[in-house]
Amino acid sequence: MIQQLLAHxxxxxxxxxxxxxxxxxxxxxxxxxxxxxxxxxxHRCFEKYFIVKGCVHLCYLKQNGSEQTIDFALExxxxxxxxxxxxxxAARFSIRAIEHTEVLSIxxxxxxxxxxxxxxxxxxxxxxxxxxYAASQMRVRYLYDFSKEQLYLHFLAHxxxxxxxxxxxxxxxxLGFTPEYLSELRKKFLS
Amino acid sequence: MIQQLLAHxxxxxxxxxxxxxxxxxxxxxxxxxxxxxxxxxxHRCFEKYFIVKGCVHLCYLKQNGSEQTIDFALExxxxxxxxxxxxxxAARFSIRAIEHTEVLSIxxxxxxxxxxxxxxxxxxxxxxxxxxYAASQMRVRYLYDFSKEQLYLHFLAHxxxxxxxxxxxxxxxxLGFTPEYLSELRKKFLS
Numbered sequence: 001m002i003q004q005l006l007a008h009x010x011x012x013x014x015x016x017x018x019x020x021x022x023x024x025x026x027x028x029x030x031x032x033x034x035x036x037x038x039x040x041x042x043h044r045c046f047e048k049y050f051i052v053k054g055c056v057h058l059c060y061l062k063q064n065g066s067e068q069t070i071d072f073a074l075e076x077x078x079x080x081x082x083x084x085x086x087x088x089x090a091a092r093f094s095i096r097a098i099e100h101t102e103v104l105s106i107x108x109x110x111x112x113x114x115x116x117x118x119x120x121x122x123x124x125x126x127x128x129x130x131x132x133y134a135a136s137q138m139r140v141r142y143l144y145d146f147s148k149e150q151l152y153l154h155f156l157a158h159x160x161x162x163x164x165x166x167x168x169x170x171x172x173x174x175l176g177f178t179p180e181y182l183s184e185l186r187k188k189f190l191s
Numbered sequence: 192m193i194q195q196l197l198a199h200x201x202x203x204x205x206x207x208x209x210x211x212x213x214x215x216x217x218x219x220x221x222x223x224x225x226x227x228x229x230x231x232x233x234h235r236c237f238e239k240y241f242i243v244k245g246c247v248h249l250c251y252l253k254q255n256g257s258e259q260t261i262d263f264a265l266e267x268x269x270x271x272x273x274x275x276x277x278x279x280x281a282a283r284f285s286i287r288a289i290e291h292t293e294v295l296s297i298x299x300x301x302x303x304x305x306x307x308x309x310x311x312x313x314x315x316x317x318x319x320x321x322x323x324y325a326a327s328q329m330r331v332r333y334l335y336d337f338s339k340e341q342l343y344l345h346f347l348a349h350x351x352x353x354x355x356x357x358x359x360x361x362x363x364x365x366l367g368f369t370p371e372y373l374s375e376l377r378k379k380f381l382s
Contacts, residue, residue: 060332070331082325092332115314122313123306129320134273136327140261141251141283143334144367176335 001029001052001104008050008076013123026114027104032056032097045084045091047105051077054101055165058093059173069173072098072162078128098166151175152185192220192243192295199241199267204314217305218295223247223288236275236282238296242268245292246356249284250364260364263289263353269319289357342366343376 002024009015028047032038032054039045041060049056051073058071058079070093073079081091085108106114115121142154152175156163163171172182193215200206219238223229223245230236232251240247242264249262249270261284264270272282276299297305306312333345343366347354354362363373 058328060336062336068332068335070328070335081328082321083329086321086325092329119310119314122317123310125317126313126320129317129324130273130277133320133324133327134277136324136331137249137261137272138274138283139331140327140334141259143331144259144261145251145253 001102002027004052004076005050005104009121009124012127013120015118015120015124019118019120023114023118026110027106030103030105032101032103034097034099036097037094038097038101038103039081039091039093039095041091041094043091044088045081046088046107048078048080048082048085048111049073049095049103049105051075051079052102052104054103055098055162056095056101057098057166057170057174058095060093067173069170072166072170072174074161074165078132098170148175148177148181149185152177152182153189156189192293193218195243195267196241196295200312200315203318204311206309206311206315210309210311214305214309217301218297221294221296223292223294225288225290227288228285229288229292229294230272230282230284230286232282232285234282235279236272237279237298239269239271239273239276239302240264240286240294240296242266242270243293243295245294246289246353247286247292248289248357248361248365249286251284258364260361263357263361263365265352265356269323289361339366339368339372340376343368343373344380347380 005027006020006023030038038049038056053075055072055074056079057069058073058081059067059069062068071079079095081093081095083089084091088108142151146154155171155175168182169179172179175182177185196218197211197214221229229240229247244266246263246265247270248260249264249272250258250260253259262270270286272284272286274280275282279299333342337345346362346366359373360370363370366373368376
C-alpha cells in the first residue's frame with residue numbers, strides 16, 4: 001500500500017530514499033467493506049485517509065433525516081472531515097465506502113511525528129491542499145452559477161470515472177437533485 | 192509589512208531568525224485604492240496575495256452581466272484564484288479592494304525560489320491551506336443545508352467583522368440574496 005502513497009508523493013516533491021523507506025510505520029492500513037463507515041458524524045475525528053483502492057463519499061444527516069452527499073474521493077485522494085481533524089472535535093460529516101476500500105490512515109499526532117522526521121512532506125501536503133482548495137473555489141462558483149442541468153453535464157464531462165462508479169442515488173444527492181430528476185436528465189442526454 | 196507576515200507565520204511554524212530576515216525580497220509590496228482590481232478575470236494570474244491591511248472580494252461576471260461575489264478576504268488571509276495561479280491559466284475570478292488595501296504579493300516562480308531557500312515555509316502553507324480547505328468543506332455543507340435566513344444568521348454570528356466592513360450589496364451577492372431581501376432580513380433581525 002505504501003508504494004502507492006510514495007508514488008503519489010513523488011508526483012509533487014522529492015524525499016530522500018532512506019526517509020521514504022521509513023514512512024510506513026506512521027500509517028495504519030485499513031480496509032472497509034462496501035457501505036462500511038470510515039468516519040461517523042458526531043464521533044471524534046482522529047485521522048485523515050489516503051485512498052489506495054476504492055471510493056468513498058462524504059455526507060451528513062439533514063434535519064429531515066435524509067442523507068446529503070457533499071463529496072466523493074477515490075484512489076490517490078486524501079479525505080477526512082478536516083475541520084474536525086485539525087481541531088480534534090466531533091465530525092460534522094460521515095465518510096462511507098461506496099466500494100470495498102483500502103486506505104492508509106494517519107492520526108494528527110502520528111503526522112506531527114512524521115513531519116518532524118520527514119519535514120520534506122510538508123511540501124507534498126502544501127501542494128495537495130492548495131490544489132484541493134483551488135478546486136473548492138471553482139466548485140463554489142459552479143454551485144452559484146450553474147443550473148442543475150449544467151451541473152450534471154459539467155460533472156459528466158469532468159468526472160466520467162465517478163459516474164461509472166458512484167450509485168445514481170448518491171450522485172443525485174451530490175448534485176442536489178432527486179433521483180427521479182437525475183434519471184430524467186440521463187434519459188434526455190443519453191437519447 | 193513583512194513583520195505582519197512573519198507574525199502570522201510564527202503562529203503556525205518556526206523558521207530560523209536568519210532565514211526570516213531574508214524573506215522580504217521574495218515579496219512585492221502593493222497598494223490598491225478602494226474598488227481597484229488586484230486581479231482581473233480573464234487575465235493571467237501570476238500571484239497570490241497576503242493581505243496586510245484592508246479587505247477584498249473575489250467575484251466573477253455572470254452570464255447576465257451582473258457580478259457574483261463568492262468570497263472575501265481581510266488581514267492575514269491569503270487570496271488568489273488558486274487554480275489559475277497554480278496552472279498559470281487565465282483567472283476565472285476578479286479580486287477587488289473593498290477598502291484601501293495593502294498586500295504582499297508573491298509569484299509562483301518567486302515562491303519556488305523562496306521554498307528552496309526556506310523549505311520550512313512549506314509547513315506554514317500546509318497548515319494555511321489545510322485550514323482553508325477545511326473551512327470550504329463546512330461552507331459547502333452550509334450552501335446545501337441552510338435556508339437563506341440561516342445563511343445570513345450564520346454569517347452574522349461567525350463573521351461579525353465582515354458585516355461591519357463589507358458593503359451590503361456585496362454581502363447580499365455573497366449570500367445569494369437580492370439587496371432588497373438582505374435589507375428585509377436586517378430589518379427583521381435588528382427589530
